[in-house]
Amino acid sequence: MPQICFDTSTTAAQRVASATEDAASPAAQHVFTQFYADGARATAQNCDAETLAGRSLGTLHGVCITIKDNIDVAGETTMAGGVVCDGETPALHDAPAVQRLRDAGAVVLGKTNMSEFAFSGVGINPHHGTPANPADTLHARVPGGSSSGAAVSVALGLAEVGICTDTGGSIRIPAALCGLVGYKGTQVRIPRTGVMELSRSLDTVGSITRSVRGCLAVDAVMSQQPLPTDAAHLKGLRFAVPQTLMLDDVDATVAQAFSNSLKLIHEAGAQVVEIPFKALGDIAALSMPGGFSPIESYAAHHARLERGADRIDPRVVARMMLGKGISAQDYLELHNRRQAWIAEAQQTLQGFDAMLCPTVPMVAPLIEPLIKDDEAFFKVNRLLLRNPAAINYMDGCSWSLPCQEAGQLPVGLMVSGLAGHDAHLARVVLALENLMNSLLR
Known part of the structure; x- marks a missing residue:
């Protein structure tokens, strides 16, 4: 039957009926x-029939999911997210990943809107509009x-x-701004076959839910490598808080929420x-010329750019074109520099259970000014991507947990580990989630 982390108070058919009605709301x-x-209705009815017969279709039996476009x-x-x-x-x-979800009994409601070709941390889409x-509920703010x-x-x-993807924060940014988990x-956990590429070196499949256990249940299905679901004891754990880059330009709400979080963690005995983690400040220079996302997205989408650049978000085109003309030598050297940087990061973080920082340095900004002003858009985009993208560069594993006080706009606490440390990080994050929930009450 469904995991206890998901709603079982209504039938799958009732949840689909409610979602169908609400999907048409403003x-x-x-x-x-x-x-x-x-x-979705047919799948839900089948799930409910199996429930009445005392059978389960899998660990996600009747769980309603959406699939990124x-x-x-x-x-x-x-x-x-485009038209080209x-x-x-x-x-x-x-x-x-989708087939595994269906096989586990999930109900697929639909495909969800996104930044075109996944090339933005803001969430604005000129073709399909931007979900608020x-x-x-009073101001139209970006979703991330x-x-x-x-x-x-x-x-x-x-x-x-x-269900979504993360190349430089595309799961954790909207989770943080919308108050979700x-x-x-680690990139290799879930197959990327059947996922349109943005950056082959960085793209990762994952999920957004309301709880850590929800993400773990979904990850177990998509990866077929279940992670622990027992929380670690916080007492004695060691957390690194980098002073380079990750705390720059943090707004007052985020700064206060992050400070409150660290205080709680310390009081819990960690x-x-x-x-310093000065290497975080080197990523931009090491990524020249272009960076993985522009270079690899141009390689993946150059034919679409050539036949229909005028039908692609011009802000996306501008970033993709940064990858045009990069030599194979420069590209391979980019990989070599990244691997050397990862080795340095591993040394820096050795002996720590996780690294903590704000997921993003701001609460969700208003949509309209960013639609109108390219300079404002690209400034916000850089800031939103900065912290989570460093973990993709590290090929790490990473979570965003809500950590704001009740009544505040959402703030995310990013909890990250090195590649392959997903199991230990899951136990750590379960413990931190219990602690952060005390802020939200």
């Missing part, structure tokens, strides 16, 4: 690029990107899980150690 405008009302669903052209792909060959199969952040619709689908209660595991 609050859910621009969340979906496609909504599978008939398919850059992930293959059989029989459909994968659009990745229209007319391309439809996917022959579900992406393996549900954390503020690129997994904008995924986060909003969960925040509104339309779905229990948003997001998990980006060691909170400030470290």
Whole structure:
């Protein structure tokens, strides 16, 4: 039967009916690029029939999920939040991650809106509109990107899980800004087959839910490598708090929430150690010329750029074009510098149970000024991506947990570990979630 971390108080058919109705509401405008009302209803009815018969379809039996628009669903052209792909060959199969979710009994509600080609941390989309952040019902604030619709689908209660991707923070940024939990595991955990590339070196599949246990249940299905679900004891754990880069330009709300979080963690008996971690300040220089995302996205999408750049978000085109003309020598040297940097990061973080910092340095900004002003957009985009992207560069595993006080706009606490340390980090994050929940009451 479904994991206890998901809603079991109503039937799957009732949840689908509610989601179908709510998806048409003004609050859910621009969340979906496609909504599978008939398919979801049929799957839910089958789940409920199996429940009545005393049978389960799997660990996600009847759990409503959404799929980011850059992930293959059989029989459909994968659009990745754009229009330029229209007319391309439809996917022959579900992406393996999606098929595994279906096999575990999940109900797929639809595909969710996103920053086009996943190339922005803001979540603005000029083709399909931008879903408003549900954390503020009075002002239209950005949801975060690129997994904008995924986060909003969960925040509104339309779905229990948003399946999405993270190249430089695209799971953790919207999770942080919308007050949700997001998990980006070590890249190799979940197959990326059937996921439209942004950056082959950095793309990672993961999820956004309302709880750590929710993400762990979904990860166990998609990765087929279940992680521990018992919380660590915080007393005696050692947490690194880097003083380079990650705390720059932090707004007052985020600074206060982060300070409160560290205080709670210290009072729980853990060691909170400030470290320089000066190598974080070297990532921008090491990524020249271009960086992995521009170089690899240009390689993946150059044909689309050549035939229809005028049909692609110009802000996305500008970033992709930074990857044009980069030599193979420069590209390979980029990989060599990254590997050397990762080795240095491993040395720096040795002996720590996790690294802590704000997921992003600001609460969700207003949508309208960022639509109108390129300079403002790119400034906010850089700031939103800065902290989480460092963990992708490290090929680490990373979570975002809500850590704001009740009544405040959402703030994310990012908890990160080295590549392959997902199991230990899961136990740590379960303990931290229990602690952070005391702030939200």
